[in-house]
Amino acid sequence: MTETLERPAAVGGEHNAATATALLPPLQLGPITVDTPVVLAPMAGITNTAFRRLCREYGGGLYVNEMVTARALVERRPESLRIIKHEPDEVPRSVQLYSVDPVTTGHAVRMLVEEDRADHIDLNFGCPVPKVTRKGGGSALPWKIRLFESIVATAVREAARGNIPVTVKMRKGIDEDHLTYIEAGKVARDSGVVAVALHGRTARQHYSGQADWEAIARLRESLPDLPVLGNGDIWSAEDAVRMVEQTGVDGVVVGRGCQGRPWLFGDLQAAFEGREDRYRPGVSMVCQTLLRHAQMLIPYFDGDERKAMQDIRKHVAWYFKGYPVGSALRTQLVTVESMAQLQELLDQLDQSIGYPGDDAEGPRGRAGSPKKVHLPEDWLASQELNEDQRQMIQDAEVDTSGG
């Protein structure tokens, strides 16, 4: 249970979970077999090539990138092209698209297919941030069920030209009075997706409270013929096993739980293979991982060390959650300017300090309280689009970062 493993397993497809004691069979997404049915949740600003590499070095699974806005992609904005980059050894290449209109969705998927830039496409219908929902996008969109259907069907049709499977990731709905997940799940299935993932919260909940695993179980029951993936509040491999047992899902999607601890994917693989070994890293392993993460962000940002340092700062508190790192050092780490300085700061830590136990476990990352959901005018009045809304949707694609 508490074996300490210091070295990640090799990157690649050698992680075959299909042992006699495997918790679940491999996840089949069209032509793609995911041996360990674990998905790294797309997280804007987090799940870039650097972080994905760290995660996939520890275990099998599907590693989705940050969401990219369909329109920005079609317009070939440099930041969007950066977001969809994959390393040569990253297979399958998974891209998450955000879009509010079927035409742009179609163009973006066609571009991914024709230019051979993805092996799997996920569609984001879960983002709760005001900038997105105010335009009818993300978690606001499945409420307009025919628009949702049209976007999903278009993506599936275009992706089929390259034999690329499409999945949908969604929330329960806008709020408890406007739940959409069951209907949206069925519509997505009938439109040809190969799996749906449900984050067991409404948009109104944002990241507050607890994810509703019962809703996940209900969706699993409602879609007997389609893989359903459960998402929300998996902080440990034990949580993942519990979710599978309680909901019957075919796989799990893990977001905040792996922030600052990419080795969670090693624990998940072990748990799904029925093993009990877990990573229990001491300070030295945390420092080495943080340094490597920072180092790998430099090529991701085209050699811009300053940008890489700005990016790594947000990971510091997650990496050191529960570890005895004084506040003065933490403050310096979150304003770090260069790799040399990062190394010098980490050298100040006692590298012999071991794993701190429970303090390093549990919730991390975004939390907070419920929030008003900002929606277009009269959005909830009907599940059909009115003329104004139709017009707005056409103009609406925003360049944003998700959630």
Ligand SMILES: Cc1cc2nc3c(=O)[nH]c(=O)nc-3n(C[C@H](O)[C@H](O)[C@H](O)COP(=O)(O)O)c2cc1C
């Ligand atoms: C910083 C951050 C960025 C996120 N960005 C995205 C995104 O780009 N696309 C998406 O579908 N969900 C996004 N999410 C939501 C996660 O994918 C996931 O559904 C959510 O965090 C719940 O899972 P968890 O409890 O395992 O964190 C984001 C979440 C966080 C915390």
